[in-house]
Amino acid sequence: MLRLDYQYNMQLSFAKPVNRHHFTLRCFPADNERQKITYQDINITPSYVGGEETDSFGNHCIYGLIEGEHTDFNVNVSGKAYVYGDVFLPVEPSHRIGMFRYHTGLTDMGPSLYEIYEKLPYKDDIRNDVQKVALQWMNIIYDSIKYVQGITQINTSAEEAAALSMGVCQDYAHIFLALLRHEHIPCRYVVGMMMGEGASHAWIEVSDGEKWIALDPTNNCPVDDRYINISHGRDAKDCTINQGFFYGLPEQLQEIHVVVEESSND
Amino acid sequence: MNKEGMNSYSDTVNELLARYGVRFGIYKNGTFKEQLFPLDIIPRKIGQKEVEYLEKGLKQRVMALNEFIKDIYGEKKIIRNNVIPEEFVYMGSGYLAQCEGVCPAKEIYTHISGIDLVQAKDGQWFVLEDNLRIPSGASYPMIARDICRKSSPAIFEKNAIYENRNYAKMLRKAMDHVNVGGHTVILTPGRYNAAYFEHSYLAEHTGAHLVTGNELVVENDHLYFVDYSGRKEKVGAVYRRISDEYLDPMNFNSESVIGIPHIYDIYRKGNVSLMNAPGNGVADDKGIYYFVPEMISYYLDEEPILHNAPTYLPFYEKDMKYVIENFDDLVLKDVAEAGGYGVVFGQGMTKDEKERFISMLKKEPRRFIAQEVIDFRDIDIFEDGEKVPRKADLRAFVLMAEEPMVWKSGLTRFSRNPDSFIVNSSQGGGFKDTWVLENDLSPTIL
Amino acid sequence: MAILSVEHSDQLYWLGRYSERVYTTIKEFAKRFDSMIELREHDYDEYCKAQDIPNIYSSKDDFIKRYCFDESDPNSIHANLIRAYDNAVVLREEIGSETLAYIQLAIYAMNKAKSSDAPLIQLQRVVDNIVAFWGMADDSIDSESVRSLIKLGKRVERIDLYARMNMGHSELKRELKRLNTRIGRTGLRYSSVKLAHLNYLAEMENTPKDMIIEEIESLFDEDINTLDGK
Numbered sequence: 001m002l003r004l005d006y007q008y009n010m011q012l013s014f015a016k017p018v019n020r021h022h023f024t025l026r027c028f029p030a031d032n033e034r035q036k037i038t039y040q041d042i043n044i045t046p047s048y049v050g051g052e053e054t055d056s057f058g059n060h061c062i063y064g065l066i067e068g069e070h071t072d073f074n075v076n077v078s079g080k081a082y083v084y085g086d087v088f089l090p091v092e093p094s095h096r097i098g099m100f101r102y103h104t105g106l107t108d109m110g111p112s113l114y115e116i117y118e119k120l121p122y123k124d125d126i127r128n129d130v131q132k133v134a135l136q137w138m139n140i141i142y143d144s145i146k147y148v149q150g151i152t153q154i155n156t157s158a159e160e161a162a163a164l165s166m167g168v169c170q171d172y173a174h175i176f177l178a179l180l181r182h183e184h185i186p187c188r189y190v191v192g193m194m195m196g197e198g199a200s201h202a203w204i205e206v207s208d209g210e211k212w213i214a215l216d217p218t219n220n221c222p223v224d225d226r227y228i229n230i231s232h233g234r235d236a237k238d239c240t241i242n243q244g245f246f247y248g249l250p251e252q253l254q255e256i257h258v259v260v261e262e263s264s265n266d
Numbered sequence: 267m268n269k270e271g272m273n274s275y276s277d278t279v280n281e282l283l284a285r286y287g288v289r290f291g292i293y294k295n296g297t298f299k300e301q302l303f304p305l306d307i308i309p310r311k312i313g314q315k316e317v318e319y320l321e322k323g324l325k326q327r328v329m330a331l332n333e334f335i336k337d338i339y340g341e342k343k344i345i346r347n348n349v350i351p352e353e354f355v356y357m358g359s360g361y362l363a364q365c366e367g368v369c370p371a372k373e374i375y376t377h378i379s380g381i382d383l384v385q386a387k388d389g390q391w392f393v394l395e396d397n398l399r400i401p402s403g404a405s406y407p408m409i410a411r412d413i414c415r416k417s418s419p420a421i422f423e424k425n426a427i428y429e430n431r432n433y434a435k436m437l438r439k440a441m442d443h444v445n446v447g448g449h450t451v452i453l454t455p456g457r458y459n460a461a462y463f464e465h466s467y468l469a470e471h472t473g474a475h476l477v478t479g480n481e482l483v484v485e486n487d488h489l490y491f492v493d494y495s496g497r498k499e500k501v502g503a504v505y506r507r508i509s510d511e512y513l514d515p516m517n518f519n520s521e522s523v524i525g526i527p528h529i530y531d532i533y534r535k536g537n538v539s540l541m542n543a544p545g546n547g548v549a550d551d552k553g554i555y556y557f558v559p560e561m562i563s564y565y566l567d568e569e570p571i572l573h574n575a576p577t578y579l580p581f582y583e584k585d586m587k588y589v590i591e592n593f594d595d596l597v598l599k600d601v602a603e604a605g606g607y608g609v610v611f612g613q614g615m616t617k618d619e620k621e622r623f624i625s626m627l628k629k630e631p632r633r634f635i636a637q638e639v640i641d642f643r644d645i646d647i648f649e650d651g652e653k654v655p656r657k658a659d660l661r662a663f664v665l666m667a668e669e670p671m672v673w674k675s676g677l678t679r680f681s682r683n684p685d686s687f688i689v690n691s692s693q694g695g696g697f698k699d700t701w702v703l704e705n706d707l708s709p710t711i712l
Numbered sequence: 713m714a715i716l717s718v719e720h721s722d723q724l725y726w727l728g729r730y731s732e733r734v735y736t737t738i739k740e741f742a743k744r745f746d747s748m749i750e751l752r753e754h755d756y757d758e759y760c761k762a763q764d765i766p767n768i769y770s771s772k773d774d775f776i777k778r779y780c781f782d783e784s785d786p787n788s789i790h791a792n793l794i795r796a797y798d799n800a801v802v803l804r805e806e807i808g809s810e811t812l813a814y815i816q817l818a819i820y821a822m823n824k825a826k827s828s829d830a831p832l833i834q835l836q837r838v839v840d841n842i843v844a845f846w847g848m849a850d851d852s853i854d855s856e857s858v859r860s861l862i863k864l865g866k867r868v869e870r871i872d873l874y875a876r877m878n879m880g881h882s883e884l885k886r887e888l889k890r891l892n893t894r895i896g897r898t899g900l901r902y903s904s905v906k907l908a909h910l911n912y913l914a915e916m917e918n919t920p921k922d923m924i925i926e927e928i929e930s931l932f933d934e935d936i937n938t939l940d941g942k
Contacts, residue, residue: 457802481719494899
């Protein structure tokens with residue numbers, strides 16, 4: 001178990017003012033079996049009218065409308081969490097998690113994914129020991145893809161990233177999901193924060209029938225108490241951190257800065 | 267009526283249709299065109315006994331479909347009990363994960379259903395398709411009836427025919443039943459939509475406001491219509507004629523400019539009703555259609571009254587074998603397409619095409635269903651002064667309020683081409699009024 | 713039922729304006745046509761000047777054909793009728809199918825006139841339908857704001873056209889009087905300073921055409937004047 005302090009900061013700046021800006025934010029860690037949020041402070045500017053909700057996957061969202069003209073949109077979330085590295089989230093009965101067994105557009109198979117698929121060992125065993133086999137598969141994926149920023153984008157599919165053999169955490173996760181789903185193993189995409197300083201992170205969870213086993217293919221390791229969950233869904237699209245819709249078409253620049261460190265005080 | 271009488275009646279009626287701008291839009295080579303939707307003056311006639319049978323069957327079918335949607339986005343019993351393979355649910359284009367756990371007002375998902383039926387030569391009816399997303403077409407028989415009664419009152423004096431212009435009243439009842447407080451609006455993508463005439467006609471006759479997305483706004487968890495003086499009026503029910511993916515750029519297709527940001531969020535909270543309910547397309551997938559009779563037994567514990575056309579799912583090995591062996595006798599439908607698109611007849615294919623199609627079928631068995639070609643009962647149409655037989659179908663409308671209501675009329679569409687089985691208006695057909703007779707005697711005129 | 717969106721209020725106003733433009737320009741055209749038949753071959757030149765539209769026409773026949781019937785000429789009567797239709801067709805539930813039908817019929821009449829040897833006879837049918845449209849609107853629309861917005865558009869357009877055509881100040885004064893009584897019933901915001909100025913201008917012997925046009929075209933908030941332009 002670790003006690004973590006986290007800060008999530010998103011700054012969106014527009015080259016020219018925009019107005020009637022609608023947003024939905026999905027960047028708020030919530031309590032679950034593996035993490036307890038003991039304190040959380042949320043600061044969103046400029047001021048807005050809106051509300052809160054839990055989406056169909058159980059993720060916490062804040063949404064709203066900023067009516068007037070503005071050139072900046074800032075979101076600051078800071079808090080404290082207890083994270084239990086050896087606890088996994090429980091899985092609902094099989095007939096209720098079917099949506100995680102099938103490809104979405106971003107995880108559809110293609111020739112480059114099949115090439116990786118051919119290299120995967122223990123396919124016949126995966127149903128008997130998901131945890132062990134998935135770790136093996138993660139090794140292969142890790143070796144097949146080079147971590148390079150700025151090549152892939154938010155809507156790059158698993159197949160496209162596999163064809164490039166390059167990508168970032170989102171692409172590693174999508175490729176992993178694609179291969180697991182090809183074997184009809186329920187698995188989901190997770191967005192969260194990881195100890196250290198940088199951007200938000202993404203990894204996957206795969207079901208062994210009882211629990212969601214969390215694996216981080218970008219770092220080729222199981223997820224432990226250094227990771228804080230924010231949201232999960234079928235793919236990155238279900239977990240969009242900031243969905244926006246506004247009037248005006250200026251250039252925009254989004255900067256995300258995340259700091260997670262061990263709590264020092266008391 | 268003699269031939270001359272029919273000729274002049276037909277001219278008068280179609281002139282009046284033109285006067286009221288009865289048309290539907292189509293896209294040809296990328297540009298929008300509006301065509302008049304020709305009315306054939308010989309109505310389709312359905313007797314009282316037949317209608318009682320259809321009514322029972324349609325209510326039963328729509329009730330089961332509604333239960334199915336509720337189950338899929340809720341408990342998923344039908345999957346747990348292996349009645350329907352889950353891939354038909356989750357791989358279908360109509361399933362929306364965003365709808366998981368969302369229950370609309372009064373548990374109604376299918377406020378307006380358009381069930382397409384055909385009648386075989388032996389008189390038996392078959393359901394061809396369930397249209398649950400945004401079925402259109404009810405306005406055409408309404409206005410046709412209005413015009414025909416004006417042009418030839420004698421016909422209606424001598425035949426006991428159920429009124430069909432009450433559709434607007436039925437629709438209003440369905441709207442009011444789920445309205446959570448506030449105005450009722452009809453949401454249209456705009457005048458370049460194929461069914462714009464219908465949107466505006468139904469607005470006029472139900473007294474609902476016709477709006478486009480930018481006339482509505484979500485504020486403080488409620489939906490408002492903004493008046494030209496700046497006043498905000500609460501909206502309690504939206505009969506939306508735009509598809510799920512364009513409804514809300516914040517929750518579905520983020521590129522949509524015809525939707526209303528956050529409308530889905532407040533719908534989830536129960537602060538506005540959307541009709542039909544988002545995600546209900548999970549039940550009108552052509553693959554799911556195969557399972558509707560089983561759904562009826564499963565949810566209602568009743569024998570299905572209406573029959574499906576004999577259908578095969580290449581997904582099942584046994585059916586795949588049958589389809590390949592009997593390819594020439596079957597019609598194949600792409601489950602993702604609608605409006606008469608993606609329909610091919612085995613018989614019309616060259617050897618080459620056939621081979622290519624079968625290999626595609628083997629690669630993507632879930633993508634197609636195969637059906638026996640039903641020998642439709644022909645219906646006479648009046649063309650160039652002669653009565654000639656043509657293929658026709660019937661779209662029956664079922665509306666849901668306290669109880670399901672079956673409209674005692676329907677949209678009969680026919681094919682202009684004597685050899686064609688495809689009757690969709692987007693494929694160049696025409697339509698007929700559908701008379702439901704108050705008794706089983708043959709009508710005296712026409 | 714008496715709630716109306718900004719879009720629909722705009723469309724009602726412009727429906728009024730374009731229907732008026734078609735009506736008055738056909739009447740004016742008919743006058744010119746008469747004198748052009750054998751007398752003044754180049755009368756259309758003056759007409760274009762008065763209407764403030766570019767004279768892009770090569771001959772009398774070209775003028776008659778294109779000014780009346782060329783949909784792609786933005787200044788043609790046909791183009792203006794289509795604009796009236798474009799506004800009307802989205803207002804079915806405000807104005808009713810019966811009222812809308814007359815704009816539809818005007819379109820059919822215009823198409824017939826186009827292929828006719830005696831266009832004036834057929835253009836009269838267009839005028840008949842426009843007049844029937846106004847009568848039906850007046851008779852069958854319950855909502856006063858809906859009726860008034862159409863009429864307001866009609867008045868504004870007429871003042872604009874009369875000023876352009878140097879109609880003379882008694883006609884202008886009459887139209888302004890009607891505008892004054894109508895404008896308050898629509899609920900639209902307008903500049904009372906500009907309206908007073910217009911009233912003053914109309915009293916002058918030599919009505920200053922340009923000033924009247926400028927004031928009438930900027931009488932309302934930018935809201936109502938931005939849509940569709942002229």
